[in-house]
Each structure stands twice: as structure tokens, then as C-alpha cells.
Amino acid sequence: MxxxxxxxxxxxxxxxxxxxxxxxxxxxxxxxxxxxxxxxxxxxxxxxxxxxxxxxxxxxxxxxxxxxxxxxxxxxxxxxxxxxxxxxxxxxxxxxxxxxxxxxxxxxxxxxxxxxxxxxxxxxxxxxxxxxxxxxxxxxxxxxxxxxxxxxxxxxxxxxxxxxxxxxxxxxxxxxxxxxxxxxxxxxxxxxxxxxxxxxxxxxxxxxxxxxxxxxxxxxxxxxxxxxxxxxxxxxxxxxxxxxxxxxxxxxxxxxxxxxxxxxxxxxxxxxxxxxxxxxxxxxxxxxxxxxxxxxxxxxxxxxxxxxxxxxxxxxxxxxxxxxxxxxxxxxxLRLRSHGPFYPRIYKRRKGQRTSGRIVTHIVAQIMTTDMIKNFSADTLIQQHDSLSAALDSCFSGDTVVVFPGEYHAVALASLTDDITIKGEGEKKEVVFYSDPSHDNFVASKASKVMLMNLTLVQHGTCDGIVVVESGQLTLDNCVLKCQGTGVCVLTGASLVMKNCEISGAKGAGVELYPGSVAELHRNEIHHCSNQLAKDSQGGINLKVLPQPQLKLTDNHIHDNHGYGVTILVPDNLYKASEDLEQTASGDKNETDYLSKALQNLSLEITTNKLESNTKGDIGLLCKMWVNS
Known part of the structure; x- marks a missing residue:
């Protein structure tokens, strides 16, 4: 040669x-x-x-x-x-x-x-x-x-x-x-x-x-x-x-x-x-x-x-x-986790506020009538758009996007960088957003404060979670999330507030919290998550510790998930070297001790929640090695 x-x-x-x-x-x-x-x-x-x-x-x-x-x-x-x-x-x-x-x-x-x-x-x-x-x-x-x-x-x-x-x-x-x-x-x-x-x-x-x-x-x-x-x-x-x-x-x-x-x-x-x-x-x-x-x-x-x-x-x-x-x-x-290797995917720059300081309400509808805007105040600045993407491209920080009933392909939701509110008008089941299979993300946010309200999100083919909070805070209020991959993923340093929402169908956990993340979940229903064929079923909510995520759970209904209702994922050697630490919320004294110790170490508040019919039990430990994002 x-x-x-x-x-x-x-x-x-x-x-x-x-x-x-x-x-x-x-x-x-x-x-x-x-x-x-x-x-x-x-x-x-x-x-x-x-x-x-x-x-x-x-x-x-x-x-x-x-x-x-x-x-x-x-x-x-x-x-x-x-x-x-x-x-x-x-x-x-x-x-x-x-x-x-x-x-x-x-x-x-x-x-x-x-x-x-x-x-x-x-x-x-x-x-x-x-x-x-x-x-x-x-x-x-x-x-x-x-x-x-x-x-x-x-x-x-x-x-x-x-x-x-x-x-x-x-x-x-x-x-x-x-x-x-x-x-x-x-x-x-x-x-x-x-x-x-x-x-x-x-x-x-x-x-x-x-x-x-x-x-x-x-x-x-x-x-x-x-x-x-x-x-x-x-x-x-x-x-x-x-x-x-x-x-x-x-x-x-x-x-x-x-x-x-x-x-x-x-x-x-x-x-x-x-x-x-x-x-x-x-x-x-x-x-x-x-x-x-x-x-x-x-x-x-x-x-x-x-x-x-x-x-x-x-x-x-x-x-x-x-x-x-x-x-x-x-x-x-990186072991190609259920959502693929996580690295920052949003490279779009933040616009910030308009130089004029004005706030605009964007209406997404094919045809706009006076009846649609009767509830707005007289000084509201309104801009109408035929598509969701056009509305999001026109947004600056502080704007609100009001979406009227219909089915929308939500390409622009994959890169939310400004502080905006997106809300559906009417019944949430009538305002449906579909993901674009050619994009990695469905909804991904790195803004300081983003709010999604009164919407139905249907995931088709995207690689990452149905919602990914890369940084900043995202609020989900009264939304339905129909997953195909992983559910909601909150990366290190990011924050999630979710209330009155429903998550189902995720192949991984319904909500996945990375080390150092923060989440508050109130009055949500999380069910039928985690693929039954997966080797390590992650259940309804999955927490990765070291450093500990902070989770507050109030009045949630977590049921019929494959795995635990809440899974606490700990490193192999955190409590006991060379032992398999997949533990249940009930069992012998050692198992209970390990679980109690994990719950004490976590910033975890669990009150008045209903956990039932999860295949492995309500709360449990899963010992595994992972790579931090």
C-alpha cells in the first residue's frame, strides 16, 4: 500500500x-x-x-x-x-x-x-x-x-x-x-x-x-x-x-x-x-x-x-x-438515552423587549372577527397571523400569543428564547399543536419565563422530550401532553411549574428531573408512562440526584405507570457499594432505611398526592450510573 x-x-x-x-x-x-x-x-x-x-x-x-x-x-x-x-x-x-x-x-x-x-x-x-x-x-x-x-x-x-x-x-x-x-x-x-x-x-x-x-x-x-x-x-x-x-x-x-x-x-x-x-x-x-x-x-x-x-x-x-x-x-x-444525548440545542438569540417598550398580543387564526377581541381592553395592541410560526417569529419579550381553535404544526416552539405567554382560546382539546418530526425538539425553552396555557401537545417523531426546559423557568397550565418519546425534561439549573396538566404515553418517565433542577407539580395527572419493554422502567416521575433536584408535589394523581410512581435514581455507590439498590417503598428493614435516607436528603415535598396502580409501587430507588447534562 x-x-x-x-x-x-x-x-x-x-x-x-x-x-x-x-x-x-x-x-x-x-x-x-x-x-x-x-x-x-x-x-x-x-x-x-x-x-x-x-x-x-x-x-x-x-x-x-x-x-x-x-x-x-x-x-x-x-x-x-x-x-x-x-x-x-x-x-x-x-x-x-x-x-x-x-x-x-x-x-x-x-x-x-x-x-x-x-x-x-x-x-x-x-x-x-x-x-x-x-x-x-x-x-x-x-x-x-x-x-x-x-x-x-x-x-x-x-x-x-x-x-x-x-x-x-x-x-x-x-x-x-x-x-x-x-x-x-x-x-x-x-x-x-x-x-x-x-x-x-x-x-x-x-x-x-x-x-x-x-x-x-x-x-x-x-x-x-x-x-x-x-x-x-x-x-x-x-x-x-x-x-x-x-x-x-x-x-x-x-x-x-x-x-x-x-x-x-x-x-x-x-x-x-x-x-x-x-x-x-x-x-x-x-x-x-x-x-x-x-x-x-x-x-x-x-x-x-x-x-x-x-x-x-x-x-x-x-x-x-x-x-x-x-x-x-x-x-x-453518552449511552444514547431515551431522548438521545442531551446538549444545548437552542442557538437562537434572545430579542428582548421592543425598543418602544410596547407589548403586543398576537392572534393566531385564519380569519379574525370582532367577536374574537371583545374581551381585550381598548388599548391592547393586536397583530393577527395565519400561522403559529409567524406569530412566534414576531414576538418580543412580554408579548402574548392567543391561539384560536384549530390544528397547528409547531416548528417554532423548538426554540423559545423570549419571555412570552402562549395560550389557547376555548377548550384545550380544540387547540392542538403537533410536533415536526424533522426537528429534534417539540417544545424547548431557555427563556427566563415562558408560559403555555390551555393547549394540547401531540408529539410525533421528535427525538427529545415533549417539553425540554434547558434553562430559565417554564410554566405549563391546563395542558394535555400526549407523548411519544420522553415526557417533560428539566435540565440542570432549569425550573418547571406544572399545574392542572395531563401527561401520558411517554416511553421514558412522564417528568424527568436532572441534577440541580427545580420543579413544582400541582393537581396533575401522570399515567401510562414508561415503555414496558424498557430494561429500566422509570415510571411517572424520575429524579436524578447529585446534586439533588428540588421537587414539590401537591394533589397529583400518578397511576398506571410501568415502574414506580416516583423513581429516585441514585449512583451505584451512593449508599452501598457493589450492591443492586433497586428498592421499593416497602420491604425489609434495610430497603426501607435506604429509601428513608434518600427522601431525607432530597429537597422533596410530597403532600396529598394519590399514587396507585404503578407496577413497582409508589416510590422507589433505582441504582444506575448516568452522565450529567
Missing amino acids: ATCAPDPLFHLEDFHDETSQKASKEQFKIPASSEMAHEKAQSHTSTIPKSEVPSYDDGSTSFSTADAPQIVRNKPFDANEAQVLPQIFISNKTYTYDERVALFCDHIIGQCSAEDADDAISFYIIEKLASKRSLTAVWKTSPEVLLVNCDIGDLPFVGVLVDVNCTPCEGKNLPLRVSVSVAEPYSSNIANLPRELVEDVLREHDYSVPILDVYPIQGMGADVDNIAEYLEHARFFYDFLWRDWDEEEECDEYAGLIEKRIQLYYDIQDGTIPGPISERYRKTLEEYRSKRLDLTKFQTKIRGEALPGEAVECWKKYYEMSMLCGLLKFWED
């Missing part, structure tokens, strides 16, 4: 620079850089599992001759059409978080470092391969390995039926490889794929392919099914747990790092992390892997000393890849 940049560029050793060989001068040739291996840098990019087998209308995993793709070429080969591929084995077994942790962290990785992870996976596979001498499987490889300058459309892979020698090839570098030969009858997912071409490609690679590119077919017996399942575990590791930068990072507890990535995987699966942020994470990981592969291919093409232009291009590609890598590390280090 040619040198065109300093050492950091050349930890990308997982690609082969192979001699090219032509099978057809017209349309077929073997690429100079073969991509047969299930390389770590080319591993699948989805964070949500997708079947390796293309799906069809009938649910079948095999190909019919009529549906099989045809290669479009200028000069046809004299070859018989390939037969239909048989179905590969697909396990219907599902694995829990604890089972995955036991398998990967305890059994496979153990005390291994990241540098030894490949060896650990290979040893795990070799153990199972020893039970069989041979098997029949579908060899799946990238279309670029076999087909160049062909119209292949969106073909995800080229599949060929092969006989596999289960004894791993000796003297081959990782990834683990096995010997194969084309099986009879000749079968492929491409009806007119020439057998001679397949033979030429396999010959170029000494008839060996990466074991993870081999998919045993079904109906071969229990031993082969077990091998297929072991291979799926190995693919899962490279697809969802391994990161290309692992070997470059110093990590004393690699198994612990893998455990946290397993937790991330299940947080995405069970909805603890909402769809928009998991999709953003998946796309970023996919883009990173694409940039890494692009850099490696570019380096491979350079022969001899790099020209100045090549060196600059190499650095550019490396920089783009490094920026994406840093973002992914940042997200994973």
Missing part, C-alpha cells in the same frame, strides 16, 4: 489487494481489489436487525428462475442457466439482553482485549465446525466481486451454492476462511451467471472464502443448524457490537464495552431510544463505514510515492472519516 499520509491512516488493513484476472474482455472481470471477505470495515451498517436474505411477496428466501436477476451484457456466454438456490437456515430463536451478555461478554470475549476479539470469534466458530467435516451452503458475496460493468440494479449480493470443507484453511490471515467448491447442481440467484466465471474467481482465491460469507442451507440436520446459528452470532458481533476504532482505543475492560453496546442495541429495539434518533445514529454509522471503505480503496489505488494531490485527497477523506468517528464515540459514550 502506498504511503500518502501519516500513520493514523494505515490501521485499515482489512482489505486485499489481489491480482486481477479477466474472465471476459467484454463485460466480466475480477476486480483488482477483491471484496470477498466479510470485513469489519464492510460489515452491515444497520443498528436494527435486517434479514440477510432478500424478502419476497410470498415470504420465500429462495429464488425462482423467473424472478432471478439476469445479467445484461454485450456478448453472452455459452453457459447453462443456474438453478434456483435452496433456502438457507434461519433460526427463529430470539435472545434476551441477558443471554447476549452471557454469550458475548462471558463466553466469547471474557478477558480478551479488542486486539484479540477476532481470535476469540474464530475460536468460537472453530469449536462448532469440529462437529462436521463438510456441509452445503450458499456463498454470498458482493456483486462487485463477480460482476463489473453489468446492469445488476439493486442486487444486494451474488449467491452461489457451494460445498464447504469445515476444516479452516491453514496459513490464512483473519478473517477465518474455509475451502469451498461449486456444488451440484449449479445454483445461483442470477439465472445466467456463468459457472466458468465463478470457478475463475474461486481459483484466484485458492478456493477459499471467509466463513462468515457462508450460509448453510436448511434441512441438513441439527449439527449444521447449530453451525448456522453460531455463524449468525459472529455476524451479529461484527454488525452491531464491533467498531473499527476498537483496536486503536485503550480499553481495560473490553467485555464491559461490549455489554454497553448490547444495551444500546436493545434500547433501540424496545423503543427506549425513539425511532428518529436511532435512525440518525444508524445513518451516521453507515456514512462512517462508507467513508472508511472509500479511504481504503483510494489508498489501494496509489502506486509508489503519492503525488501531492493524492496526499491532499487522502487527508481529506481521513478527516471526514475521523469527524464521523468522533460523533459516534460521543453518542455511544
Whole structure:
């Protein structure tokens, strides 16, 4: 490989620079850089599992001759059409978080470092391969390995039926490889794929392919099914747990790092992390892997000393890849909580008051009548707007926005920086605000004093909580909050006053208080919050301590939440080192003592509240580590 940049560029050793060989001068040739291996840098990019087998209308995993793709070429080969591929084995077994942790962290990785992870996976596979001498499987490889300058459309892979020698090839570098030969009858997912071409490609690679590119077919017996399942575990590791930068990072507890990535995987699966942020994470990981592969291919093409232009291009590609890598590390280090990693999202500047000092009342309605303004005083300055966004854009500190019945998309609510009041006119169920799924926030405030009154907020697809108080004070009065992600989040140093409101449907807690925040909740109803599939259900109200948040609860009804009515989240070692401190409000003496001590230490006032039908009880402790915002 040619040198065109300093050492950091050349930890990308997982690609082969192979001699090219032509099978057809017209349309077929073997690429100079073969991509047969299930390389770590080319591993699948989805964070949500997708079947390796293309799906069809009938649910079948095999190909019919009529549906099989045809290669479009200028000069046809004299070859018989390939037969239909048989179905590969697909396990219907599902694995829990604890089972995955036991398998990967305890059994496979153990005390291994990241540098030894490949060896650990290979040893795990070799153990199972020893039970069989041979098997029949579908060899799946990238279309670029076999087909160049062909119209292949969106073909995800080229599949060929092969006989596999289960004894791993000796003297081959990782990834683990096995010997194969084309099986009879000749079968492929491409009806007119020439057998001679397949033979030429396999010959170029000494008839060996990466074991993870081999998919045993079904109906071969229990031993082969077990091998297929072991291979799926190995693919899962490279697809969802391994990161290309692992070997470059110093990590004393690699198994612990893998455990946290397993937790991330299940947080995405069970909805603890909402769809928009998991999709953003998946796309970023996919883009990173694409940039890494692009850099490696570019380096491979350079022969001899790099020209100045090549060196600059190499650095550019490396920089783009490094920026994406840093973002992914940042997200994973913050553990992608239910609302995603919290950092300040509002960059809009505060306007302050008008230079004239006048206060304006903004009316949001398609048509304004004199009846709408009969209750305003004679000296009220009124400005009418067709949309909520236009009204908010015209606001200065001290203004009031009056919204008449209707349904509104509330993009501008994601950046409230001035002290304003927004209130619905008439019944609150008739003034409905919908979030914009393309934005991170629904309602986010950093003003000194913002008030929302007599409104219904419906969250659709935003990543953060339905209401986020970044700083200052926000008051919610007589509002209905229908959540899809986390509920109301009050960040460190911010303050919330909520009264006569209803919160429901949050996947996380209905109200989440960060360390050092302040909240007063009066006469609210908080119910049916916290996703039942989440590993740590946070219930109706979740308090993170150190430093303690301040919470005053009066006359609230907190019911039917998954978890406790009020959850107090404490660090692992706050009261008792190396012990699981998930405690209930009732139980043995030690449990009661811990809870009483926590309540005494908190600035917590709870009076005349009704807590009932919460799955874990009324008030409890949950021991967990978290990152402060």
C-alpha cells in the first residue's frame, strides 16, 4: 500500500489487494481489489436487525428462475442457466439482553482485549465446525466481486451454492476462511451467471472464502443448524457490537464495552431510544463505514510515492472519516438515552423587549372577527397571523400569543428564547399543536419565563422530550401532553411549574428531573408512562440526584405507570457499594432505611398526592450510573 499520509491512516488493513484476472474482455472481470471477505470495515451498517436474505411477496428466501436477476451484457456466454438456490437456515430463536451478555461478554470475549476479539470469534466458530467435516451452503458475496460493468440494479449480493470443507484453511490471515467448491447442481440467484466465471474467481482465491460469507442451507440436520446459528452470532458481533476504532482505543475492560453496546442495541429495539434518533445514529454509522471503505480503496489505488494531490485527497477523506468517528464515540459514550444525548440545542438569540417598550398580543387564526377581541381592553395592541410560526417569529419579550381553535404544526416552539405567554382560546382539546418530526425538539425553552396555557401537545417523531426546559423557568397550565418519546425534561439549573396538566404515553418517565433542577407539580395527572419493554422502567416521575433536584408535589394523581410512581435514581455507590439498590417503598428493614435516607436528603415535598396502580409501587430507588447534562 502506498504511503500518502501519516500513520493514523494505515490501521485499515482489512482489505486485499489481489491480482486481477479477466474472465471476459467484454463485460466480466475480477476486480483488482477483491471484496470477498466479510470485513469489519464492510460489515452491515444497520443498528436494527435486517434479514440477510432478500424478502419476497410470498415470504420465500429462495429464488425462482423467473424472478432471478439476469445479467445484461454485450456478448453472452455459452453457459447453462443456474438453478434456483435452496433456502438457507434461519433460526427463529430470539435472545434476551441477558443471554447476549452471557454469550458475548462471558463466553466469547471474557478477558480478551479488542486486539484479540477476532481470535476469540474464530475460536468460537472453530469449536462448532469440529462437529462436521463438510456441509452445503450458499456463498454470498458482493456483486462487485463477480460482476463489473453489468446492469445488476439493486442486487444486494451474488449467491452461489457451494460445498464447504469445515476444516479452516491453514496459513490464512483473519478473517477465518474455509475451502469451498461449486456444488451440484449449479445454483445461483442470477439465472445466467456463468459457472466458468465463478470457478475463475474461486481459483484466484485458492478456493477459499471467509466463513462468515457462508450460509448453510436448511434441512441438513441439527449439527449444521447449530453451525448456522453460531455463524449468525459472529455476524451479529461484527454488525452491531464491533467498531473499527476498537483496536486503536485503550480499553481495560473490553467485555464491559461490549455489554454497553448490547444495551444500546436493545434500547433501540424496545423503543427506549425513539425511532428518529436511532435512525440518525444508524445513518451516521453507515456514512462512517462508507467513508472508511472509500479511504481504503483510494489508498489501494496509489502506486509508489503519492503525488501531492493524492496526499491532499487522502487527508481529506481521513478527516471526514475521523469527524464521523468522533460523533459516534460521543453518542455511544453518552449511552444514547431515551431522548438521545442531551446538549444545548437552542442557538437562537434572545430579542428582548421592543425598543418602544410596547407589548403586543398576537392572534393566531385564519380569519379574525370582532367577536374574537371583545374581551381585550381598548388599548391592547393586536397583530393577527395565519400561522403559529409567524406569530412566534414576531414576538418580543412580554408579548402574548392567543391561539384560536384549530390544528397547528409547531416548528417554532423548538426554540423559545423570549419571555412570552402562549395560550389557547376555548377548550384545550380544540387547540392542538403537533410536533415536526424533522426537528429534534417539540417544545424547548431557555427563556427566563415562558408560559403555555390551555393547549394540547401531540408529539410525533421528535427525538427529545415533549417539553425540554434547558434553562430559565417554564410554566405549563391546563395542558394535555400526549407523548411519544420522553415526557417533560428539566435540565440542570432549569425550573418547571406544572399545574392542572395531563401527561401520558411517554416511553421514558412522564417528568424527568436532572441534577440541580427545580420543579413544582400541582393537581396533575401522570399515567401510562414508561415503555414496558424498557430494561429500566422509570415510571411517572424520575429524579436524578447529585446534586439533588428540588421537587414539590401537591394533589397529583400518578397511576398506571410501568415502574414506580416516583423513581429516585441514585449512583451505584451512593449508599452501598457493589450492591443492586433497586428498592421499593416497602420491604425489609434495610430497603426501607435506604429509601428513608434518600427522601431525607432530597429537597422533596410530597403532600396529598394519590399514587396507585404503578407496577413497582409508589416510590422507589433505582441504582444506575448516568452522565450529567
